[in-house]
Structures are given as C-alpha cells and as structure tokens.
Amino acid sequence: MIDALLSILRVLGALLLLYFLPGYLLVNALYPRKGELDREYDRLYRVTLGIVLSIAVTVLWSFLLNSLGVNPETGLGYVAPANTAAGLVGLSALFFGIGWWRGAYPQLARIHPSLARTPASSPSEFASVEERDHRVRLRLQELATSRERLRRVIRDAERRMHLQSPDAKSHFEAKRDQARTELRNIEAELLKLEEERAAELY
Known part of the structure; x- marks a missing residue:
C-alpha cells in the first residue's frame, strides 16, 4: 500500500516537474506583476504559458545533457532521469529566486517580513x-x-x-x-x- 502510494507520488512529482513547475516559475520571473499578462485571465495565461515553457525547458535541458557526449563511467549518455530531474529542480529554484527578487511572490511576507518584495512599476x-x-x-x-x-x-x-x-x-x-x-x-x-x-x- 505504501509502495503504491509512493509510486503515485513519484509519478505526480515527475509530471509536475516536467510539464509545469519550471515554466510557471519562469513566467513569474519574466512577468512578476499581477495582471501583467491579462487583467482578467492573468492566472490562466500563466498556467498555459507555464506548461508550454516547461516542455521547452525540459527539451533544451535534454539537448544540453546530450551535447555532453558519453559518460565514461557508464558508457551511456548523460540524459538520465537523475540528471534531468536535478537540472529541472535547479532551474526551477533559479527561476523562483529571480521571480522572488523581482517581486512575484509578495505573499512570502507572511512567512517573514524580510522576504517581502514588491514588483517595480513599468x-x-x-x-x-x-x-x-x-x-x-x-x-x-x-x-x-x-x-x-x-x-x-x-x-x-x-x-x-x-x-x-x-x-x-x-x-x-x-x-x-x-x-x-x-x-x-x-x-x-x-x-x-x-x-x-x-x-x-x-
């Protein structure tokens, strides 16, 4: 039972990492102000662009890993689940940090006042x-x-x-x-x- 639950969680986590999280955080980093994409459907635009950009980020990261050639220790390429996941997690953390710095997450001030950042006005x-x-x-x-x-x-x-x-x-x-x-x-x-x-x- 526990193994089945963990397997489901791993699949959901992988899908979230591959098809949503990096792109969504990248969109927030690029457009930190609420309503910047659209006044009425801003959240929908962010989710849609997040899915598209996540696929693009995953493909580009895979190309980068593939360009490294063959791993001499394994005799295989670097496009492996662990490398892909590590890269996407790192990129997601980077995009989140940029988005926070640009003021995309003002709600973090509820955790601690020092985390408060407001987006600059255009x-x-x-x-x-x-x-x-x-x-x-x-x-x-x-x-x-x-x-x-x-x-x-x-x-x-x-x-x-x-x-x-x-x-x-x-x-x-x-x-x-x-x-x-x-x-x-x-x-x-x-x-x-x-x-x-x-x-x-x-």
Whole structure:
C-alpha cells in the first residue's frame, strides 16, 4: 500500500516537474506583476504559458545533457532521469529566486517580513497613472467652476424673486430649484472624485 502510494507520488512529482513547475516559475520571473499578462485571465495565461515553457525547458535541458557526449563511467549518455530531474529542480529554484527578487511572490511576507518584495512599476504604468491623475484634476477643475457658476445662478435667482411679479417669481423659483439640483449632483461627483484620488494617493 505504501509502495503504491509512493509510486503515485513519484509519478505526480515527475509530471509536475516536467510539464509545469519550471515554466510557471519562469513566467513569474519574466512577468512578476499581477495582471501583467491579462487583467482578467492573468492566472490562466500563466498556467498555459507555464506548461508550454516547461516542455521547452525540459527539451533544451535534454539537448544540453546530450551535447555532453558519453559518460565514461557508464558508457551511456548523460540524459538520465537523475540528471534531468536535478537540472529541472535547479532551474526551477533559479527561476523562483529571480521571480522572488523581482517581486512575484509578495505573499512570502507572511512567512517573514524580510522576504517581502514588491514588483517595480513599468514606465507605461507610471504614464497611465499620471495621465489618469491629470484627467481627474482637469475634471475637478471643471466641476469646481460649474459649482461656482451654479451658486451665482442661485443667488441671482433668489435676489430676482424678491423684485419680480408673482408670475416672474415662479420662473426664477424654477430656475433656482433646477440650479440647486445640478449643484447637488456636481458636489456629489466632486466628493466621489476626491475620495477616489485620496485612496490612490494614500
């Protein structure tokens, strides 16, 4: 029973090492930022590329072993299960180390704070953040200008209400009420934008 279980575990470990682990760790080393491959299907892309790259890494490592010629001690080539497994484990460890250094595994900080690494932001990411912040600032200025204009409209309508006839007074009341409604909407949008901007900054 135990021998059968160990055999199954060895097969699963071999399949994982041959067809998934090295490539997946290589993908994380190349693209450490979450969502870098795709915002919605990033994990699926990583798994798929990991399988493909694992096969490629295994083939290239086998070519390298085969290029070493014949082992004089055994009279056979160096493409043997032990050599293949050792090489793939070593490459996986190397890819994992590179990925950790580039910030692909921020969850390791839960084990120890010294393991915390964050991925560097790309220039395009900096540009997109700066561009978005610029658009938000322009929108805030537009809303602030509209708010002041509506406040003047409300004050002017209230002043005219006291000077006009009843018919004209109802006209300015409607104008004031409409301006107040627009002002409430603008103030709500201003508050929302300011809260979102504060959340991004802090």
